[in-house]
Amino acid sequence: MSETRAISTDHTPDWRARADCRRIAAPDWWFPKGTIGAKDRAQAADAKAICRECPVAMQCATWALDQRHTDGIFGGLDVGQRRSINRRASKEQYTDAQVADAIRATWATDTRDPLVDIYLNLTIQRDHGHVVWRGRKTSYTVAGRDFTPAQIAFEVGYGREPQGHVKAHCGEPYCVAVEHLTDGAMRWRRDHLAAAA
Known part of the structure; x- marks a missing residue:
């Protein structure tokens, strides 16, 4: 057994x-x-x-x-x-x-970036990839710097300060979707590449 x-x-x-x-x-x-x-x-x-x-x-x-x-x-x-x-x-x-x-x-x-907080708290996701700013102010001061809503979105999305004016190229009013934004340097590069083609 x-x-x-x-x-x-x-x-x-x-x-x-x-x-x-x-x-x-x-x-x-x-x-x-x-x-x-x-x-x-x-x-x-x-x-x-x-x-x-x-x-x-x-x-x-x-x-x-x-x-x-x-x-x-x-x-x-x-x-x-x-x-x-x-x-x-x-x-x-x-x-x-x-x-x-x-x-x-x-x-x-390790704290959350205050720009990320502002972006998340003051935007609304819309159809077709648009993100609309719902804050009432046109300028926000963060860490001693003044930002427009588009500048906040640009810096949060691209991880760098914009060079020149930030514009949405989608045509949607108040859109701050990062992929819809370009700064002056990006537009200059785009225009020069188009001219060279």
């Missing part, structure tokens, strides 16, 4: 089972498609904010650092932030406690 023995297994629950991301949003929410557009930047900021309220944020962040994940938001950190922490940790031979301190420091300094 053969006898089978029970195999002992670890009954410690996996930290991932307690992660908020498993209950709050679809998995692709944690993987914005880009880093330049207003929508992707806002998605990343929102994902990070959710992560940082999660009870296992530190475990998730350290796990992603150990695994050297090259995409997505893990533990409230994006790829660039994880890369920066890993670079410093390798160079300065961080202990586990120093890695945790670096994660906390990154969380403390």
